[in-house]
Amino acid sequence: MGFTFLTANRPINTSRLPPPPTFTEVRCDSKNCDFKEIRNFERGDYILKALNIHCPKCGSGLTIHGIYTIKEEKDQAPS
Numbered sequence: 001m002g003f004t005f006l007t008a009n010r011p012i013n014t015s016r017l018p019p020p021p022t023f024t025e026v027r028c029d030s031k032n033c034d035f036k037e038i039r040n041f042e043r044g045d046y047i048l049k050a051l052n053i054h055c056p057k058c059g060s061g062l063t064i065h066g067i068y069t070i071k072e073e074k075d076q077a078p079s
């Protein structure tokens with residue numbers, strides 16, 4: 001059976017857990033360039049935030065296109 005790990009509408013007790021690792025997806029503004037980078041989330045990051053760094057490939061601006069939180073996996077293997 002599938003097990004959906006969504007808990008958005010049901011708060012669970014996570015106060016004892018460390019914050020999950022979060023990553024920020026950065027993409028080049030140029031449509032002709034496919035540069036993309038995943039870096040560690042930094043305080044103040046938000047989606048569509050324009051960064052003051054430039055694409056190492058083409059020199060265009062870079063914009064945040066996604067912010068991801070990695071859910072902790074239970075360390076039990078399916079058997």
Ligand SMILES: [Zn+2]
Binds near residue numbers: 033055059060
């Ligand atoms: Zn680029």
